[in-house]
Amino acid sequence: LEWCRERLPEVSRTFALGIHALPEPLEAWVTVAYLLCRVVDTVEDDRTLSPDTRQAMFLSFRFALETGEAAAFVEAAAQLGPGPDARVCCGLGQVLTTLACFPSEVVSSVRRWVGEMADGMVIYSQGRPDHGCRVALKDQEDLSRYCYYVAGTVGHLLTDLFCVDDPSLDARRDELERCAEAFGLLLQLTNIVKDVAKDWERGFCFLPGDALDRAGVPVDELLAPEHRPSVMRVVDGLVGAARDQAPVALDYIAALGSGSTAPLRFCMLPLMLALRSLELVEGNLAVLDPELEVKLNRAEVAETLEELEMLLAEGRVPSHMLPAT
Secondary structure, eight states: OHHHHHHHHHHOHHHHHHHHTSOTTHHHHHHHHHHHHHHHHHHHHOTTSOHHHHHHHHHHHHHHHHHSOOHHHHHHHTTSOSSHHHHHHHTHHHHHHHHTTSOHHHHHHHHHHHHHHHHHHHHHTSOOGGGTTOEEOOSHHHHHHHHIIIIIHHHHHHHHHHHHHOGGGGGGHHHHHHHHHHHHHHHHHHHHHHTHHHHHHHTEEOSOHHHHHHHTOOGGGTTOGGGHHHHHHHHHHHHHHHHHTHHHHHHHHHHHTTSOHHHHHHHHHHHHHHHHHHHHHTTOGGGGOTTOOOOOOHHHHHHHHHHHHHHHHHTOOOGGGSOOO
16 A cells, blocks of 8 residues: 555545545545556557557556556556556556455455546447557547546545445435536546646547537647647537536535535535636647647636635535536
């Protein structure tokens, strides 16, 4: 567990801050679950891997997740480039050894939802042959399905872990499960619209293909200056789709409010930051310039943290942050 805790800030300082603030044993469960999700993400993101190698690694990961036998995956992970993510992949055996020490319902939940995430990545990591190595989603439905695999599964996993940690939440479990996917979808769509240029340069396009077709934009010319106004309209469409999830995501927050404040704080902060980020992205052509980075500055993050603590102290859910109608 200490090895896992040391790895967490190496791969994500932002998530580490939130996870380390959770009480025990929830902090340990979420730490391990996050690292396993990070392994899946690392394999999916590594463009040096051939499609066949990537698929084989996902299959060996699924085997390791179910059995604890990580040798085949670790051997394959040795070909990943150096860095903290690769180190976590090569240490999969230690992560799974830690997982095996947790209560059976925690182990079952992690295996179920992280396994489903990995299964989805097998589908989406292959790319479309007509666009080379670039991932090109067909339409909004395809995008929603992709977001379910990478973020909706996480919403369900967190719900399970919160309910195991705090049995009082079982009374609201139906509501939490109803809203979990919307919560994950809002966060993932926010990541997509913020990182359009960065993702495209890495070989990914997560904008719906049919929307780009209607805009007259070939995927391989996504960042061409002459297409930026048209692409921006597609991005703004996704900003609207993300905001559409806000009411249900806030229902998720409200349902958590019946338990301890730790899960509430853990979920409210990324939601509030996402809603502020959507305001920053909307109509902002800078998101299509790979030389620029569109993100909240430190002062804006600090303001959000201050607002969060005020809301928690007053016992209020941030309903005022709903998009204006």
